[in-house]
Structures are given as C-alpha cells and as structure tokens.
Amino acid sequence: MSHSRIPSFYKFSVANRLRVLLEREVIDEREYEMLVDGAHVMDAAQADRLIENVISVFGLPMGLGLNFQINGRDYLVPMVVEEPSIIAAVSSAAKIVRGAGGFESHAERPLLIGQIQIVGVPHAAHARQALLQNAQEILDLANSLHPNMVARGGGAREIEVHTHGSTAAHGEMLVVHLLVDTRDAMGANLVNTMCEGAAPLVEKVSGGRVFLRILSNLTDRALVRSKAVIPTARLTAGDYSGEEVRDGIILANEFAETDPYRATTHNKGIMNGIDAVAIATGNDWRAIEAAAHAYAARTGRYSSLTRWYANAAGDLVGELDIPLKIGTVGGQVESNQAVKIAHRVLGIQSAAELAEVMGAVGLAQNFAAIKALSTHGIQRGHMTLHARSVAMAAGADAAIFDDVVDRLIAAGDIKVWKAREIIAELEDTARLEQVNTSTNTHQDVIEHADTAGDIGYGKIILLGEHSVVYGRHAIAAPIPLHVRAEVTAQANHIDLVIPRWGVEMRLAEPERAISSLHASITLIAERLGLADRGMRIDVFPHIPRANGLGASAALAVAVIRAMARCFDIEISEREISNLAFDCEKIAHGTPSGIDNTLATFGKPILFRRDNANSRADIEDLTTPHPIPVVIGLSGVATLTMQTVGSVRAAWQKNPERYESIFSQIDALALAGAEAMRKGDLVELGELMNIDHGLLNALQVSSREIEELVQIARDNGALGAKLTGGGGGGAMIAISEPDHCQAIASAMRSAGYNTFITEIR
Numbered sequence: 238m239s240h241s242r243i244p245s246f247y248k249f250s251v252a253n254r255l256r257v258l259l260e261r262e263v264i265d266e267r268e269y270e271m272l273v274d275g276a277h278v279m280d281a282a283q284a285d286r287l288i289e290n291v292i293s294v295f296g297l298p299m300g301l302g303l304n305f306q307i308n309g310r311d312y313l314v315p316m317v318v319e320e321p322s323i324i325a326a327v328s329s330a331a332k333i334v335r336g337a338g339g340f341e342s343h344a345e346r347p348l349l350i351g352q353i354q355i356v357g358v359p360h361a362a363h364a365r366q367a368l369l370q371n372a373q374e375i376l377d378l379a380n381s382l383h384p385n386m387v388a389r390g391g392g393a394r395e396i397e398v399h400t401h402g403s404t405a406a407h408g409e410m411l412v413v414h415l416l417v418d419t420r421d422a423m424g425a426n427l428v429n430t431m432c433e434g435a436a437p438l439v440e441k442v443s444g445g446r447v448f449l450r451i452l453s454n455l456t457d458r459a460l461v462r463s464k465a466v467i468p469t470a471r472l473t474a475g476d477y478s479g480e481e482v483r484d485g486i487i488l489a490n491e492f493a494e495t496d497p498y499r500a501t502t503h504n505k506g507i508m509n510g511i512d513a514v515a516i517a518t519g520n521d522w523r524a525i526e527a528a529a530h531a532y533a534a535r536t537g538r539y540s541s542l543t544r545w546y547a548n549a550a551g552d553l554v555g556e557l558d559i560p561l562k563i564g565t566v567g568g569q570v571e572s573n574q575a576v577k578i579a580h581r582v583l584g585i586q587s588a589a590e591l592a593e594v595m596g597a598v599g600l601a602q603n604f605a606a607i608k609a610l611s612t613h614g615i616q617r618g619h620m621t622l623h624a625r626s627v628a629m630a631a632g633a634d635a636a637i638f639d640d641v642v643d644r645l646i647a648a649g650d651i652k653v654w655k656a657r658e659i660i661a662e663l664e665d666t667a668r669l670e671q672v673n674t675s676t677n678t679h680q681d682v683i684e685h686a687d688t689a690g691d692i693g694y695g696k697i698i699l700l701g702e703h704s705v706v707y708g709r710h711a712i713a714a715p716i717p718l719h720v721r722a723e724v725t726a727q728a729n730h731i732d733l734v735i736p737r738w739g740v741e742m743r744l745a746e747p748e749r750a751i752s753s754l755h756a757s758i759t760l761i762a763e764r765l766g767l768a769d770r771g772m773r774i775d776v777f778p779h780i781p782r783a784n785g786l787g788a789s790a791a792l793a794v795a796v797i798r799a800m801a802r803c804f805d806i807e808i809s810e811r812e813i814s815n816l817a818f819d820c821e822k823i824a825h826g827t828p829s830g831i832d833n834t835l836a837t838f839g840k841p842i843l844f845r846r847d848n849a850n851s852r853a854d855i856e857d858l859t860t861p862h863p864i865p866v867v868i869g870l871s872g873v874a875t876l877t878m879q880t881v882g883s884v885r886a887a888w889q890k891n892p893e894r895y896e897s898i899f900s901q902i903d904a905l906a907l908a909g910a911e912a913m914r915k916g917d918l919v920e921l922g923e924l925m926n927i928d929h930g931l932l933n934a935l936q937v938s939s940r941e942i943e944e945l946v947q948i949a950r951d952n953g954a955l956g957a958k959l960t961g962g963g964g965g966g967a968m969i970a971i972s973e974p975d976h977c978q979a980i981a982s983a984m985r986s987a988g989y990n991t992f993i994t995e996i997r
Contacts, residue, residue: 240311241304242335247325250872254301258582263313268578277574287572299517299575300324301582302510304331306339307597314598315579316513321626323509326605327598333472334465334601341464342593348394348458349562351415351428351451353436356407358445364411365398371442372396378438379415379431386427391420393431407446413439416458421588423521423564428452454524455531456562463596465604467553473743474612475732483553485611486545486604493541500541503603504533507542507557510602514595518583519576520563528560543603557600561592624651631656635990637663639737643777646736691798693720693791693817695780696835697868697960697969699921699996700928701906703884703935705829705846707896709903712858712910713831714841714996716868720788721777722795724803729771733758737778757793757820764816765800765808772803783874785961790832793820813837825877825962827885841996843910861916864996866969867949867980869989871941873965880937880962887935895935902931913996922955922971929958937963945989952976952983 243257252273259269271277278294285291302314302324316324334340358364368375372395379393386392397414415435417428432450440447469479477485493503508526515522533542544556565580565588585591624645625638631653633641637660644659645651695718701711731744733754742752744759762768774796780788794817801808808816817833830853831844841858888895905924912920929946932938942959945968949957953976960969970980977993984991 241306241313241331242311243303245874246301246303249874253873258313263582263584264578265581268581271574272578277578279573279575283572297516299579302331302514302598302601303328304335305594305597305601306331306335307342307594309339312584312594313582314514314594315517315582316510316598317516318509318513320509321623323513323602326609327510327601330601330605330608331597334467334604337465337467337471339465340597340600342461342597343463344461344561344589344592344596345459346418347420347456347562347588347592348416349419349424349428349456350453350458351417351432352449352453353413353415353432353439353447354449355411355413355439355443355445356409356448358409358411358443360444361400361409361411364409364443364445365400367442367444368396368398368411368413368439371438375413375415375435375438375442379417379435382430382434383427386420386422389420391418391422393417409445411443411445414453419562419564421565422567423562425452425521425524454527456524456528456560457532457535459560459562459592461557461559461561461592461596463557463559463593463600465555465597465600466548467555469551469553472553472608474608475743476727476730477612480551482608482612483547483551486553486555486607487547489607489611490541490543490545494544495540497539500533500539503607504529504542506606507559507599507603509606510598511559511561511595514591514598515563517576517579518563518565518591519567519573519579525561525563528562532558532560543600545607555600555604557596557603559596559599561595563592563595564588565591627651627653627656631660633660635985636992640779643737691722691724691795691802693722693794693796693798693836694787694839695719695791696787696832697866697967698785698831699960699969700909700924701844701902702928702932702959702961702963703881703937704899704902704906705831705844706827706881706884707888707899708846709899710843710845710906710910711829711831712841712843712906712913713835714858714866715835715839716786716866716994718780718786720780720791720795722792722799723775723777724796724799725773725775726803727771727773731758731762731770731772731774733774733776735776735778738776738782740776753789753824754792756823757789758796760820760823761793761797761800761816764819765797765804765806767800767804767806770804772800774799781870781967783876783966784870785875785877785959785963785966786868787832787836787961789824790817790821790836793817794833794836810837825881827881828877841913843906856910858910858913860913860996864913864916864918864921864971865974865977866971866994866996867954867977867984867991868960868994869945869949869968869970869981869984869991871939871945871965871967872989873939873941875939875962875965877962880964884935884937898931898934902928905931918955918971918973925956925958925969925971926950932959932963935963939963939965941965941989942968944987945984946970948983948987949980952980954980 255269255272258264281294284294297317297319299317302316305312305314376393380387393415395416399412401410403409429452436447436450469483472479472482474482493500512522515525533539542559546554548554624642628641641656641659694715696713696715699712705711733742780786780791782788797813797816814833814837818830821828821833830846843856843858845854905928909921909924938959946957949970954970954972957970960967981991981993
C-alpha cells in the first residue's frame with residue numbers, strides 16, 4: 238500500500254488517523270501515545286526557556302498533506318497552518334500530480350551567505366584584490382571557529398567581494414560575502430560567528446573599518462528547483478476540458494509574471510504550503526519568506542516564482558525555483574517534541590531532502606490555487622472549509638456542526654453572526670424534538686422531510702443484524718436523519734458533488750473501477766435510461782457515513798428519486814427500493830435488503846428476506862407509545878462489507894454453529910416485534926441486551942461500542958446494543974423518557990457524539 242496515499246483520511250476521527258499512522262509504522266508506539274495524550278505539545282515552563290516574558294503557549298493545528306510522490310518516493314507532509322483549505326487543496330493537487338508520475342525536485346548545495354561590511358576603504362579596487370588574494374587565509378580562520386562543521390563536510394567554501402561605491406560619510410564601501418555550507422543546520426548563528434571571527438583579518442587586509450557582520454537571508458545559493466508535468470486528461474474539472482484548464486493556468490501565471498500586485502498574491506499561495514511545512518519542521522519561516530520575496534524581485538521587478546507552460550506534447554508543465562535554506566538539526570528541532578514527530582512522519586534524511594519536499598509542496602499549492610481560480614473560482618474550494626471555521630468560532634457543538642456548515646454555504650453568507658443565528662434556530666428545533674414534547678415527534682420529522690424533495694431515510698436495526706442476511710427476521714426503524722439529492726440537467730457529463738463528504742467526481746473518469754459510489758451512480762443512470770444524458774447530482778447527506786445507519790442506501794434512494802424527477806421518469810416505490818438494493822450489492826456485497834427498504838418507505842418494519850425465492854416478507858410494525866431511542870456514534874468508520882464478510886467466512890467454516898446463533902437472534906426479533914406491539918419497553922430492552930451478547934459472539938463489536946453500551950446501561954438504559962454491521966459505527970439504547978438526556982450526556986462526556994429520537 239502506498240505510504241502517502243490514504244483514501245478517506247479526512248473522514249476519520251483524529252484518534253483513527255493516529256491509529257492509521259501507527260499501523261503503517263509512520264509513527265511508533267511512544268509517539269502515538271504522545272499525540273493521543275497531547276504530551277508532544279510544549280508547556281509554558283519549556284517555552285520559558287526558549288523566549289522571554291513567556292505567559293503561555295499558543296496552539297495551531299497540525300495536519301498532513303497527503304498523496305505526495307517526489308523523486309519517486311512517497312511522503313506524508315506535516316503542515317502547521319490555521320487557514321482552512323490549504324491542506325485539502327495541496328493534497329488534491331498532489332493526487333493529480335501523483336497520477337502523472339509525481340514531482341521532480343532538486344536542491345542545490347545549501348550555501349548560506351555571511352556579510353562583512355567594510356567602510357572607509359582607501360582604495361576599493363586594491364582592497365578587493367587583496368581580499369581575494371587572501372581568501373584562503375580568511376576561510377581557514379572562519380573554519381577554525383567551527384571544526385565540527387568542517388568535520389561533517391561543511392564549512393566556509395569561498396569568498397566574494399562586492400563594491401558598493403562611496404558612502405556620504407565613510408568613503409568607499411566593500412562587502413565580503415562568506416559562503417558557508419552549513420550542511421543540515423539552519424546555520425544562522427554559525428555564520429554570524431564566522432563573520433565575527435574573520436572580521437579583524439578582513440579589516441587588516443582591506444585597510445578599511447569593518448562595521449556590520451551578519452548573515453544574509455537572501456539564500457540564492459541554496460535554490461530548490463521543483464517540476465511537475467501533467468497530461469491534459471488529468472486536468473478536466475466539471476464543465477472545463479483539460480485543455481481549457483491547462484490554458485487557464487498558463488494565462489493566470491502570465492498575469493503573475495507581469496503584474497506585481499497579482500504576483501504578490503500568487504507567491505503568497507506558494508508560501509501557504511512552504512511556510513506550513515517550515516513551522517511543522519521547526520524552521521525559520523520568516524527567513525524563508527524574506528528570501529522568497531527578495532528572490533522574486535531579483536530582476537528589479539517583483540514577479541511570479543513559478544512558471545507554467547505547455548510542452549511539445551501539450552502537457553501542462555509547472556516549475557518553481559525558490560531559495561530554501563533550512564535545517565533538520567539544532568536546538569529548534571531537538572527541543573520540541575512536536576517538531577521531532579513531524580520529522581519522523583516525513584522520514585527525511587537531510588536538510589536538502591526536506592528542501593526538495595518543501596519545493597514540491599509550494600508548487601502543488603500554487604497549482605491548486607490557480608487551477609481553482611481559472612475554473613470555478615477560488616471561493617468554491619474555500620467555502621466549505623471556511624464555513625467549518627466560522628461554525629467553530631460561533632460555538633456550534635458536534636451534534637449540529639455539519640448542519641450549521643451546510644446552512645452557511647447554502648445562505649452564501651459565511652459570517653460568525655449568521656452561524657450564531659443558524660445555531661439558535663437549530664437549538665430551538667432540537668428542543669421541540671425532545672422526547673417529552675408532543676409538537677414535533679419523529680413521525681413529524683419524517684413527514685416534513687418527505688415534503689422537502691428527493692429523500693432517502695436513515696435507519697437503525699433494533700434486533701436481527703447479520704442473521705437477516707441468512708433469511709432470519711430483523712426489526713428496523715427509520716430515524717429523523719436523511720440524505721437529500723438534487724439533479725439538474727447539463728449539456729454533457731454526469732457530475733456528482735457531495736460537499737460534506739468531500740466528493741466531487743465525473744463518472745466518465747477512471748475512478749469507476751475502484752469506487753462503489755461511482756459504480757452505484759452509474760448503475761442508476763443506466764437503469765433509468767439516462768447514461769447518455771448530462772446532469773449534475775448534488776447530494777446533501779444528514780446521515781453519518783460508514784456508521785451503520787443506512788447512509789449508502791439512503792443516498793441511492795435519494796439520487797434515484799432526484800433523477801426521476803429531473804427527467805420526468807415514472808418509477809414506483811417498489812422499483813426504487815429494488816434499484817437501491819442493487820446499488821447496495823455494489824457497496825456491501827451481500828446485503829439483506831433491509832437498508833434499501835427503510836430508505837425508501839421510512840417506517841418501522843419486521844423484515845425477512847426469503848433467499849430461496851429472492852423476495853422479502855415485510856410487516857409494518859406499530860407501537861402504542863413512542864419508544865425513546867438514544868443513538869451513540871463510536872467515531873470509528875466501518876464498512877458493512879467487511880463485517881458481513883468476516884461473519885460469512887466464520888459461517889462457512891462452521892455452518893452448524895453459526896446457524897444456531899442466527900436462529901437464536903431470529904427468535905429474539907420475533908419476540909421483539911411482539912414486545913413493540915404491546916409497548917413493553919422492559920421486555921424489548923432485555924431482548925436487545927441478549928442480542929448484543931450474540932452479536933459480540935459473532936465478533937462484530939468494538940471497544941468503542943462496548944464502552945458506549947456500558948455507559949448507556951449504567952445511566953438507565955433498559956437495553957443497549959450495536960446497530961448495523963458493527964466493527965465500529967453506531968449503537969442504540971432504549972429507555973424510559975426521563976433517562977434519555979442522562980444517557981446522552983454521559984456519552985458526550987466520554988467524548989462521543991449522540992442524539993435522541995423515538996420510534997412510533
């Protein structure tokens with residue numbers, strides 16, 4: 238498996254991202270524990286030893302740039318940055334370049350320049366000649382001050398002498414440049430020491446007076462040259478052809494080459510990536526910024542640091558030349574655990590290699606920015622991530638966070654005041670949906686959603702997971718979460734956009750072979766006779782993905798309904814359910830049919846699939862009183878196909894044993910249906926507890942689910958169990974109405990997301 242390619246990484250919880258890095262041996266056990274516990278973060282006492290007048294430590298997010306392949310090697314790139322969209326954009330750009338062979342990046346020998354200013358020179362030309370004739374003596378003196386650097390292959394390499402004419406008060410001025418190879422160190426203090434030590438000899442040889450002795454941050458003797466070549470076929474974006482995108486990027490770069498106002502913003506985009514890596518790796522980002530902008534103005538006019546053009550084959554070629562004198566050893570690296578972990582994640586062996594990575598990141602960031610600008614505009618890429626920052630600033634909690642983000646984007650006014658207004662509206666609605674209120678029951682929510690457009694409903698399974706695949710009964714009920722889809726006709730291509738899940742794909746692209754989502758949407762279009770029609774499909778999911786709550790089936794149902802509505806196709810509810818079932822086969826391999834049934838009809842049912850006759854027996858369930866349900870989310874994404882597959886493998890090894898378990902679960906489901914009809918919550922809860930024990934025996938639970946189940950039972954739940962495929966995902970608990978809030982609060986206190994609903 239690729240080191241830097243981690244599909245769906247952004248969808249994982251922070252804890253799961255760290256687990257992935259541990260499993261791939263990107264970090265070790267000690268580093269994993271430090272990141273989990275926050276022990277890698279510098280405390281105020283440590284900070285007090287680094288700078289003056291310390292009062293606290295300031296935090297910034299650290300994320301990973303993914304998909305990078307540079308000089309044939311994969312890199313996960315730590316980036317410390319507060320601005321939304323930077324890491325997402327650079328990872329997306331790296332994925333495109335990766336598919337074209339990756340980045341080429343080359344770092345020159347990293348020389349740092351120390352400057353020794355000489356004034357009052359009697360004769361500038363004679364002094365210059367004398368300094369050059371005594372160059373070796375000056376170099377030897379400088380190197381004697383840092384013998385360890387020389388032993389590591391570095392040290393002062395040569396001198397240059399520059400004349401600057403006469404000053405008003407001090408006569409002729411010369412500047413000696415001491416060119417020093419600092420190897421893997423940043424080298425500022427080292428070079429300053431060399432300049433100080435060599436100054437008396439320089440003064441004696443030149444006959445003038447030495448004044449300033451200090452390094453220069455214009456590190457144009459430590460250039461990095463990065464390059465990417467991208468075929469036009471990989472540049473297609475929405476309605477824009479690859480050729481249009483290529484030509485737009487070239488035109489945008491020409492603007493930056495000729496206009497310093499545009500070049501400033503253009504180059505800032507490059508530094509968005511480079512600075513973020515510099516901070517993560519403990520480097521002086523201010524010095525890097527100064528060098529980059531000075532280099533951009535080296536011709537006397539400030540211009541673009543990149544060049545984008547078409548080669549003879551018509552491919553887009555991007556090149557970045559930038560001075561990057563950075564370090565991988567020294568106090569800043571060794572005194573900061575977060576920096577040490579970032580170096581470990583990168584896996585670089587030298588400062589030159591780190592500079593090559595940073596150059597590639599800068600080029601990727603620039604590509605992402607001008608590609609967005611020259612197609613749909615930069616705001617489309619920024620909007621979702623900016624909305625997330627605004628929602629956080631406004632205080633949106635986890636239960637309503639995604640809704641706030643969606644509503645901000647839909648309103649087009651992404652401001653903190655607007656987010657607070659939305660939060661207030663959602664909190665008012667949530668109060669109305671509490672179990673003890675009668676003004677907005679679960680059924681009210683479903684009916685309202687049904688009138689809103691093209692909807693697929695989410696679901697929970699109360700009893701019967703896994704055994705239902707083997708022809709046994711299961712009880713399922715809808716939840717007040719849904720997936721909504723909108724389809725609009727367009728000239729050509731089928732484009733699918735799911736902002737909340739970070740999905741933006743064109744069905745004609747080669748992802749079809751690996752993406753079940755791609756394949757499902759393609760199947761729907763083909764079955765409805767729309768494969769050759771152009772359309773844009775916008776999906777707005779309000780169901781957590783990969784949590785066992787029926788998101789994939791709900792999405793299929795919503796898209797089927799939206800396509801049929803857009804193109805005036807008549808289709809029955811049963812036909813919708815059947816087509817969604819075929820989509821579920823793509824997503825889950827051997828589905829029971831319960832998810833697509835709930836997603837279509839949205840009401841509680843007793844379900845059994847007759848595998849022999851390929852049909853389902855469905856019985857509507859009613860209960861005399863609403864059944865309060867608390868749903869807890871483990872935060873662990875799960876794939877139903879995997880858990881169903883593991884149970885099937887165990888069943889094939891010992892069918893008699895597992896058939897017995899399935900039959901026990903079947904009896905629980907039938908008894909549960911009777912308990913629901915009677916409104917007997919105590920009996921239903923006991924059946925759920927027994928069912929969870931059997932599911933645990935099938936090894937489809939998880940540590941997080943077990944913790945949630947125990948929390949629920951400890952806080953008054955009559956019954957608690959996993960729901961769906963297991964392996965993570967979600968669990969459910971039923972209780973008397975007055976215990977729901979206590980159960981949900983206890984789950985939230987333990988760090989889990991939860992919400993309350995009811996079954997009618």
